[in-house]
Structures are given as C-alpha cells and as structure tokens.
Amino acid sequence: MSDDKDKKELRVRRIENGTVIDHITSGQALNVLKILGIPSSSHSVVSVLLNSQGKYGNKDVVKIENRELKVREVDRIALIAPNATINIIRNYNVSQKKKVHIPEFVGGIVKCINPNCISNSNEPITSKFNVSVDGENLKLRCAYCGRIISEDIGKHLL
C-alpha cells in the first residue's frame, strides 16, 4: 500500500463497534442519515465521508458507533443507495458484510409523486411500487397509477 493510500484510509478514525455503510451512491449520505434519524433521534457518534474515491468512482461512507441497523432501515437505504454494503464492526474488525437487498416491490415506504394518485387520497391505501434497476439507479412504478419515480427517491420517502 502506498503512503498516499495510507493517508486517505486514516482520514476517519477506526471504530471499535458499530456499523459502516460503505459504497453509498455519491450524494446520498445525507439521505441515509435522515433514514437513520441522525441526529434528531439518535445519540450515536457518526462520521460521514462524502465523495470518497472508491474503486468504481466516488462514493459516500457513513460510520456509526455502537449501533446496528434495523431491517426496515436497511430496506430504505437500498432504495437510495442500491450498491451500499452494510459492514458490522466488532472489536475494530469487519465481522459481517452484507449487500443491501433490492426488493421487487416496496409497500408503505415511498410516497407517489402523482397528487391525484389514489394512494394520496384519504382512502386507507398503502403506497405500492414495482422496483426495477435502471443502470446505477432504481426506477419505481406506482402499482395504482403507473407514475414512475426515477430521481431523488430520497425526497419521497415516507
């Protein structure tokens, strides 16, 4: 490893226990924090690395001390950062690594962007989308009105 690479890797200090969310689509780290309720409902120490140079272009990284993520949180992260990996850190080492899982359907997680969609009416209807992969990004198709969300999914999370 070159000295240069060493310096880059030392930018953020190692954590003893917690979670590293790696390979986050560049620009999505703040949406990841929002999904995790940071800082408002979490007191964990968090480091955020924006625009870090990864093997496949730029990425963001979020490191959270002393916290493991809930399935529901990981499912939401998958929608805005489909290439993310969740690394569980125990005693300074990666003890578990998982890729986020991209679901075929999402229910009750995203709000349809069509104001006239029945899922946005007063009816007790849970939003539902069909998920497809479009290159680097995901495409969500509303099961009720057919409207497609392909940009800024993070902005439409319920």
Ligand SMILES: Nc1ncnc2c1ncn2[C@@H]1O[C@H](COP(=O)(O)OP(=O)(O)OP(=O)(O)O)[C@@H](O)[C@H]1O
């Ligand atoms: N103790 C630690 N504290 C903080 N970050 C850590 C710690 N251990 C590993 N990491 C970070 O967690 C991520 C995954 O670590 P790992 O050693 O598996 O790297 P990797 O082999 O490059 O993984 P990948 O192939 O998923 O990119 C990296 O971003 C690494 O910098």
Ligand SMILES: [Mg+2]
């Ligand atoms: Mg790596």
Ligand SMILES: [Zn+2]
């Ligand atoms: Zn709709």
